[in-house]
Amino acid sequence: MVRSTETMDAPIRRHFNFDNSFAHSLEGFFTFCQAEPAVAPKMLQFNHALAEELGLDPVALDSDAGLAIFSGNTAPEGSEPLAQAYAEHQFGGFSPQLGDGRALLLGEVIDTQQRRRDIQLKGSGRTPFSRGGDGKAALGPVLREYLIGEGMHALGIPTTRALAAVTTGKDVYRETRLPGAILTRVAASHIRVGTFQYGATRGDVEKVRKLADYAIARHYPDTAEAENPYLAFFAAVADAQAALVARWMNIGFIHGVMNTDNTTISGETIDYGPCAFMDRYAPGMVFSSIDQHGRYAYANQPEILIWNLARLAETLIPFVDPKQDRAIELLTETIECIQPLYESHWLAGMRAKIGLSTEDPHDLKLINDLLSVIEEGHADFTLVFRRLSQVLRGDNDTVRNLFKKPDAFDVWAQRWQKRLEQDGVARETSAQAMDRVNPIYIPRNHKVEEALAAAVDQEDMMPFSKLLAVLSHPFDEVAGNEAYSEPAPVTNIPYQTFCGT
Numbered sequence: 001m002v003r004s005t006e007t008m009d010a011p012i013r014r015h016f017n018f019d020n021s022f023a024h025s026l027e028g029f030f031t032f033c034q035a036e037p038a039v040a041p042k043m044l045q046f047n048h049a050l051a052e053e054l055g056l057d058p059v060a061l062d063s064d065a066g067l068a069i070f071s072g073n074t075a076p077e078g079s080e081p082l083a084q085a086y087a088e089h090q091f092g093g094f095s096p097q098l099g100d101g102r103a104l105l106l107g108e109v110i111d112t113q114q115r116r117r118d119i120q121l122k123g124s125g126r127t128p129f130s131r132g133g134d135g136k137a138a139l140g141p142v143l144r145e146y147l148i149g150e151g152m153h154a155l156g157i158p159t160t161r162a163l164a165a166v167t168t169g170k171d172v173y174r175e176t177r178l179p180g181a182i183l184t185r186v187a188a189s190h191i192r193v194g195t196f197q198y199g200a201t202r203g204d205v206e207k208v209r210k211l212a213d214y215a216i217a218r219h220y221p222d223t224a225e226a227e228n229p230y231l232a233f234f235a236a237v238a239d240a241q242a243a244l245v246a247r248w249m250n251i252g253f254i255h256g257v258m259n260t261d262n263t264t265i266s267g268e269t270i271d272y273g274p275c276a277f278m279d280r281y282a283p284g285m286v287f288s289s290i291d292q293h294g295r296y297a298y299a300n301q302p303e304i305l306i307w308n309l310a311r312l313a314e315t316l317i318p319f320v321d322p323k324q325d326r327a328i329e330l331l332t333e334t335i336e337c338i339q340p341l342y343e344s345h346w347l348a349g350m351r352a353k354i355g356l357s358t359e360d361p362h363d364l365k366l367i368n369d370l371l372s373v374i375e376e377g378h379a380d381f382t383l384v385f386r387r388l389s390q391v392l393r394g395d396n397d398t399v400r401n402l403f404k405k406p407d408a409f410d411v412w413a414q415r416w417q418k419r420l421e422q423d424g425v426a427r428e429t430s431a432q433a434m435d436r437v438n439p440i441y442i443p444r445n446h447k448v449e450e451a452l453a454a455a456v457d458q459e460d461m462m463p464f465s466k467l468l469a470v471l472s473h474p475f476d477e478v479a480g481n482e483a484y485s486e487p488a489p490v491t492n493i494p495y496q497t498f499c500g501t
Contacts, residue, residue, distance in 0.1 A: 015057055018078035018107035021116070022189070025214050028207050029195060030082040035072025035104055036125030036135070038182070040169025043067045044461060045146060045468075047163050050186060054111045054119075054163070061164075070164040070184045072104070072124040079106040083127035086194035087201055088261035089311055091295055097201075098194065098261060099129030102137060105190060116218060118190055119163065123182040136172040140452045142181040143464060145272040147451065149185075151443045151471040152269055157247045158240075159269040160187040179456065188268055191215055193312045194261035200315040209319055215265050230319040231330055238309050238338050240267025245305045246345035250353065251442070252278040252381040254287055254298045263308045277442045279487040281374045281381040287445075302346075306338045352437045353385050354416060355392070355430035357423050366412075366419060373412050377403035380487045385438040389431035391417075439474035441481070443467075446488035 023030065043062070051058035060066065068074035075081060083100040103122045111117050122145075123137025146162035153159050168180040191211075199208040216224050216233050226232035244267050248255065255262070256274035264270050276287035283299035296304060313331040321327035350367045351359070374384050379402040387399035391413060400406040420430060451464040470484045477485075 015060070016076045016078055016107070016109060016119075017055070018076070018080070019110055019116070020078075020080050020107040021214070021218070022084075022105065022108065022118075023080045023082055026207075026211060028085075028204070029199065029211065030084045030105070031099075031128045032080065032082050033104065033127050034075070034081055035121055037073050038071035038166070038168035038170070038180075041067050041071035041073065041182075042167045042169070043070070043164065044143075044167060044181070044455075045162075045165040045464070047150070047161070050161055050163050052112070054109055054117060054186065056109075066164070067166060070121070070166050071168060071182060072121055076106065081106055081121075083129055084190055084195070085129065085198050086192055086261050087197040088192075088194040088259045089197075089308070090259045090261075094197075097129070097198065098131075099198075100127055100190075101130040101133050102127070102135040103185075115188070118185075118187045120185045120187065120190060121182055122185050123168075123180070134172060136168070136170075136180050137182060138172050138174060138178040138456075139167060139181040140178065140456050141273065142183045143452055143455055144448065145183055145185070147448060147464065147468055147471070148272045148275060148443050149269075150468060151474070152253075154472050154474050155251060155439060155442070157251065157253075157269060158244055158267055160185050160271075162186070187264075187270065188266035189215075189218060189264070190270075191218075191265045192261050192270075193263040193265070193308055194259070195265075196312055196315040197260060205318050208315055212316065212319060219266050228320060228330070230316050231334065234309075234313055234316055234320075234331065235334050235337075237265055237267070237312065238334060239341060241305055241309060242338055242342040243267065243345045244269065245301050246342055246349055248301060249298070249346055250349035251439070252281070252298075254278065254285060254296070255301065256287055256296055258296045258301060258304045258308065260308050260311050263305075263312075276445050278381050279444070280378055281371065281384075283371075283375070302339070302342050305342065306335065309338060310335055349437075353434065354388060355420060355423075355425075355434045357425055357430070357433070360419065360422065363419070366415060370412055370416070373403070373405075373408045377405045377408060379403045382439065382442050383485070383487070386435070386440050386485075389434040389438070392420075392427040392431040392434075436475055440477045440485050441470050441474045443471060444484065444486075444488065447484060 046062045048058040051061055069076050081104045083104060085099040088095050088098050103120055104124050106119045108116050108118055123142060126135035142165050146165050149159050149162050153161055163184040163186050166182050168182060170180045171177045172180045196208060196211060199211055212230055220233055220236040223229050223232035223236050254276055262271045274287060278285050284294060285298045286294045313335060317324060317327045320330055347364060351363055384399060384402055390398045400409060403409050447467055451467045454460040454463040470481055
């Protein structure tokens with residue numbers, strides 16, 4: 001039942017302390033609109049820790065009054081709900097106008113660390129950018145985004161996060177009838193490469209400049225002092241994205257839809273539709289049902305990163321230098337630095353995963369040889385790296401048993417241990433360091449599906465809550481949680497994920 005909010009949520013309405021710079025600075029990149037009312041909302045999950053981080057009152061918000069806000073039935077005081085406009089390159093093809101077809105930015109808050117954060121409703125109904133869709137979200141995709149986003153956060157990977165998940169009391173229709181739901185998403189911002197493309201496509205140079213100035217001030221203020229601020233801004237975005245994708249690759253994560261509207265200026269992971277984590281290591285792995293040609297396969301993600309950033313560079317040409325040829329030359333030089341930048345981030349992460357604390361020119365080959373051994377041995381990506389530390393504790397069998405061809409691993413392990421001796425670090429010290437970067441628990445695809453099926457089909461949130469709790473401490477191995485670290489049972493049916501729209 002939707003209760004009157006005139007009195008019960010008056011304190012909450014005031015306590016968000018919105019400071020909405022996007023709405024006040026970037027006219028032309030959004031449209032004001034309101035959420036559609038939810039007929040019988042119910043709170044499924046509320047993130048108390050994130051609420052505290054945002055400077056909000058978790059007890060007050062985990063209530064009927066908070067439910068009214070997170071369902072779109074009440075607009076908190078100071079919010080200015082809007083749908084953002086953006087374009088995108090989707091699987092290489094350009095769409096000049098997309099935008100938030102089912103999302104509303106309520107506003108921005110300054111968190112307890114003085115960081116500006118967006119608070120957005122996702123699945124709250126039609127907007128001017130819905131393109132004929134209903135603007136709603138189904139429960140399964142909402143819970144998937146909640147679960148994987150929070151899992152990524154616990155893994156230390158920059159990501160949007162989930163503040164709340166609610167059901168609306170009204171079904172949505174996709175291939176079948178499904179319960180409707182709304183996610184409250186928190187982000188450093190929702191500015192994307194596609195946001196810049198939207199302005200540039202319309203030929204409004206000054207609006208794109210204004211967007212760039214805003215993004216610089218919000219995300220990379222130091223670049224404003226550079227000799228060429230817009231070039232420095234592009235380089236900063238490139239570094240943030242290179243570091244992000246390197247972290248994906250280090251952890252075996254496949255985004256699935258690396259379109260330009262899913263490439264954030266802040267360097268956060270955004271949108272968890274057709275995404276998944278690898279069990280068996282396979283560089284060509286694709287999980288997205290709509291990626292028919294493997295454009296966004298695991299091994300292609302670094303290349304797509306560069307392609308997407310080149311699209312951002314195109315929008316910045318007028319500001320980098322008055323002479324177009326010179327601007328293109330400068331941006332091209334920066335683009336050519338992205339691959340080695342990515343490789344540097346990736347190699348640093350992989351060195352840490354195998355316990356190396358120093359650098360050696362032969363490390364790249366050592367790591368690539370391990371990946372080849374894992375692939376040929378049909379071994380589990382996550383468990384191999386986690387169990388490597390056991391070798392340093394005198395247990396070789398635990399990791400060897402993961403391989404169909406353990407002899408190849410034995411040969412590699414001898415080289416690896418000789419390399420570790422160069423560092424001069426005690427074996428247990430290296431093992432402990434490895435356990436701090438190699439998770440034992442990730443959002444295993446089959447466990448995610450089990451949790452979502454229980455929630456959607458049986459209205460049972462216990463599997464979801466348990467999995468969320470396990471993923472909140474991915475590096476801490478706990479007796480009794482063995483099922484959460486095991487790969488999916490072998491099957492001839494390939495695992496697929498689907499777009500949540």
